[in-house]
Amino acid sequence: MAALTEEQSIIRDQAKAWAAEQAPVQAFRAMRDSGAATGFEPKTWSAMAELGWTGIVIPEAYGGSDLGYLTFGLVLEELGRNLTASPLFASGLVGAAALVLGGTEAQKQALLPAIAKGSAIATLAVDEGPRHAPAGTALRAERDGSGYRLSGEKTFVFEGLAATDLIVAARTAGSPGETAGITLFLIPADTAGVNRTPMQTMDSRGYATIRFDSVPTPAEAVLGETDNGFGLLDAVLDRGRAGLGADMLGTAAQAFDMTLEYLKTRKQFGQVIGGFQALGHRAAALFSGMELARSCVEAALQALDDDAPDTAQLCSLSKAKMGEHLFQMSNQLIQIHGGIGMTDEFDAGFYLKRARVLEAAFGNRAFHRDRYARLLGF
Amino acid sequence: MAALTEEQSIIRDQAKAWAAEQAPVQAFRAMRDSGAATGFEPKTWSAMAELGWTGIVIPEAYGGSDLGYLTFGLVLEELGRNLTASPLFASGLVGAAALVLGGTEAQKQALLPAIAKGSAIATLAVDEGPRHAPAGTALRAERDGSGYRLSGEKTFVFEGLAATDLIVAARTAGSPGETAGITLFLIPADTAGVNRTPMQTMDSRGYATIRFDSVPTPAEAVLGETDNGFGLLDAVLDRGRAGLGADMLGTAAQAFDMTLEYLKTRKQFGQVIGGFQALGHRAAALFSGMELARSCVEAALQALDDDAPDTAQLCSLSKAKMGEHLFQMSNQLIQIHGGIGMTDEFDAGFYLKRARVLEAAFGNRAFHRDRYARLLGF
Amino acid sequence: MTATAEDLSFRQSVRDWLASNFPPALAGKSYRATVEKDPALASDLESWRGRLAAQGWGAPTWPKKYGGAGLSHPEAKVIQEEMEPLGAFNPIPTLAGMGVTMVGPTMLEYGTDDQKARHLRGMASGEIRWCLGLSEPNAGSDLASLSARAEDKGDHFLINGQKIWTSGADVSQWCGALVRTDPSAAKRDGISFVLLPMDQPDVRTRPIRLISGVSPFCETYFDDARADKADLLGKLNDGWSVIKRLLQHERQSQTSADRRKLDNEEPLPDLAKRYVGTDADGTLSDKDLRARLIDNMMADKAHTLTVARIRAEAQGQVKVSAAASILKNSATTVAQTKAELKMEIMGAQGVGWEGDAFEPDELASVREWLFGKAASIYGGSYEVQYNIIAKNILGLPETTQKG
């Protein structure tokens, strides 16, 4: 755990207590079993907004608390522990960050207070194929009078069904694969020509694919610079990556706690299984992996708050190292629990499934290892 | 162990008994301590020739026994166990294979019987830089009257100091990096303009770098096809790779036996250390790794004997999987032995050092993993 | 090994029989594909089962008098080999549940003549399905700590307790169950192996839902269930010997079964090229993934070569080899890693649970990946396999038990 300010400690403790009481993993199970299409409970979401978490990275002038990314990460970690489902990450972190970093004054005023209140849900639509490749953006934004028309398809959009506003990466120039020629647009999700289809993922959240059929888009919908939006996009994605790291950290930490508890209580061959050295060493390795990954996650969040020069590297490091650890941890969660871990009645499967979805989001380990090396020049 | 013919079993048992009595690891230690520049003992070498091992892949018409590569591998494995140093691999396998596969009748008659007798030592000179890259051959063979002149440098040449004959990969056309334009030449090692310098490697064998200063080379020295020698070169290298696999298998098998023995006898905290489950599982993993690697090594040798269509793949598989296992095994040999394993008085270090030299030879794991995938088309 | 004239004539006779008896409509199917996806083929399947059973080829190495064909293992392999080009298959081991693969072979060694006469034909014909009641909720890898008990009631045992992971219990006619017959004896010494019919009011089954969805597994409850004394397999209180042998058969059947290619499975490099793309030189563009894919393919090949090597060493004789313990973990690691790679390759399309946003193949990959997590848990967990190698093969001290 990073050295925290008093305010950060309070928020973390509050998040821990709230999630345990109001949104524990049993709540997630109930939500899954109910088949809720949006993948979260409205009352969970409004409670979060009331707690102020939706405004953590939003400046006070727009209704937020501007406490920063490390603070946001502390909340996401606690929610990750409980698999608490909500649009907090998609809207309160990614959506808000896009507006804060790239929005015009008009865009900010129109949307940030609503995000902070939880009445608007903004989300980023970037991926177009099975793999994360922001520079591969192909969705076309063609000039149409003073505005544009958007045509193409986005996939794996977080909270794509519940979103009220979409931040869409589109190509205004150049070819897919080039970082130049990309522009971000901010449009209402109910614009004519926007067709959303649910993606029923194994983590039971509300992702969507979105088809854009010549969607009319005014020039004022441009978010950031025309043709030159990749830098903004990447900066927004990095905030998302760091946030996912925190979510994954919570997921892994809970998986570890469950595993350690089982090691201490489950008996086989006349002793608790944690007394078998092979399992004891495995637990020690998992603990070490978690401590190392935690350092990366917290460093990335802190770097965002400090606007540090190596922020991009640290965000890739965080997503990659955390991904590596969560991969191991989620598999060992099942393996060490044995048969009971394989049953749907037990929660282990939820964590395993969630782990793989988080891994695929915003660039997997391979993506971020490659990006890390390129940022370091080799 | 592959299902062996009676003849193969006899030769393996003979090699095992001979190496244990005549050329055990103590003999290697004595050779190292003596600082013998050629990296082997002449009497060891002549004994091997008398046992007929130098002729195992040479047809009977040229003084060999033509027993094939699997048989050769059995001998190399037993020698690998004892770190027995000799030019058997370089000359009896690689050198002989080059002549058998690519030699004219005159070349074969001139050299194969002498290789079988052990009076000639032929070796392949292929690498030119720190990394194995046969297609990268740059050593120039320029036309000079009816013959050629060779100019350039070779490195990491096995038994380069003791060799009487050199098989040199040279570029007669094209550019480094292209497989086309490579020609092999067979020349006496004492040809004017050939300058040999010892490479004092950590495994204390007799490698050399060889400089070629405009070395006059007659047209009859061409081995195989002019400009089109890459296929032959690769086939010879594959035989070498399979042979190195067998040597590595022996090295690893002995390292495993030493480790297992130590696990059964060394006591810590009041019990033999093999009774600690973490070490027991590690031993089980090493044993499994060895069995899996052995299958690859034997399959590659068998494929050479059968002229199987997937020979090249299997040779890369063998070198890569065996390399992977030997890497783990040699590190665990030291780790499990603890302090004693770190001392020069104990033999573990010899196996570790030998392991890394074998790994670097004829393409390391990365080289062969890449080659395997390319051969499979991805 | 070169084939003798006799070998060749046997092979020809197999080929001829298959040509005239295998219903071509079933070609290239499997039992599962046939019954689950194409009910129209049910009568062809039943006719094929009947002909195979009459020939004794449902369990070809079993004695003729017990419904087998009395063939050697190499001969049985010839039948398998000759089926392949026709796309033929033997549905009987699947229909018999745990009968042909596990209970039957064990009964051939430990059973009385009466047991063999009563039970084996039903297995070999695929008409009686068997399940196994071994694991219990609190036992896990420590099978010997089981608590289901059998009370001696003269001509029968009264059985009480709960079993878990009884695959197919809800559709089986018979069960082989491990029960405690002497609670006062040391853990492994008071256990017996009994056979009992599932169609009793005092036997209840409850299907288990897994992380991958519905499953063949059940919880099975015995409340005063009855097993005839004549159906005690092996000696009283010597069930541990019986089960050890039975588990060897299990491991052996897993080792080969796990390796069978799924129908029309797309090779991973092709799948990767399709989802990930290639560079100008034809290599996968994600080099990090490529390196790990190569590793997995090499491990897969090494495993296959090891299976072949063990067979060659045994010179065609199927022997329950100690090396089977190596193969279980090796097969499991290869398969689980492959499933992970498949998910990684599919990326955002590899995280689906259901619905139209994903291709059926994509959804199936996710379910198989999840179900495959069990492979390192059941049938001797990954850890137990390593214990076995360390102790039985390497001769290191036992680490799981004190005293």
Place this chain on the structure above:
Amino acid sequence: MTATAEDLSFRQSVRDWLASNFPPALAGKSYRATVEKDPALASDLESWRGRLAAQGWGAPTWPKKYGGAGLSHPEAKVIQEEMEPLGAFNPIPTLAGMGVTMVGPTMLEYGTDDQKARHLRGMASGEIRWCLGLSEPNAGSDLASLSARAEDKGDHFLINGQKIWTSGADVSQWCGALVRTDPSAAKRDGISFVLLPMDQPDVRTRPIRLISGVSPFCETYFDDARADKADLLGKLNDGWSVIKRLLQHERQSQTSADRRKLDNEEPLPDLAKRYVGTDADGTLSDKDLRARLIDNMMADKAHTLTVARIRAEAQGQVKVSAAASILKNSATTVAQTKAELKMEIMGAQGVGWEGDAFEPDELASVREWLFGKAASIYGGSYEVQYNIIAKNILGLPETTQKG
């Protein structure tokens, strides 16, 4: 944490003192580089040592009366930080052998006033070198099973036995040795920690040759060697408490020492580019190597960030933290993997032992790789570290000891 005015003024005073006292000729050197490679600088070094010692900065956190400067840990860190831009260094911990880093801190806690007065100044000035006699040939990680014994002879102990891995024993003036004082007590209860001078006829040392070549390690033989009773550190038969504390100091010094960059070390990506080459897009052409290099660099960075995090959590107070056990294995794995990668990158040039066919850097890499294998063995082996984490941090049962 923001710096106070007082902090800033202390920093300025350090900066001033260093500017006027550090001999510029030594800039950018290290103790080893200076004495081994540039004997001409010996007098500069000696003068620098003397000035540091007079200032109490050889062991700055020790009390002034024992040769330290009575500074806080944050203040000591300021000295270190201010030395860096000048290329200055503190040679005293090296000159004192195990004195400043291990024996001294332990003596500050366990020593008598008389011991502190007699021994600490010599360490803090770098004039007395200390070695440690802990391990024995048959003990290994099981330190408590030692058999060197000390016999009570009234005013002194008579010591007999053999120690191994006594680093610098052949050049040390004093030794801290773990000896058995009560052979009848349970393993850990009959051990004491004594201090004895090495300059006795009955102490012999024999240097150990390692797989990497010559080494600082010795075997040390005590044949009726003598240790004054006044030099018993801690209580009689309570040596186990003393040594546990001493080993914590060892782990702590390793954690920081291992991480110091070697003089002018070329970053691995640059080395790799030089030996392996790059593709048109500037990435390493060996993608398999590149993936593993990235892994190692990420692990390295994660370790560095963890060290920083633990420091931040301790809010600048150096506390002997339980997390040190994690760092030892992490640091070792990163360093050993890095050494392997370096060898792999150098390929045929990375297998040299000596001679002109290899560059000095290449030969040094091989020796360092070999020597580095010891890092996971000494100072609490890899396995022992994991035992410690499992037991002390995670609260799992002890697995190394029965009863």
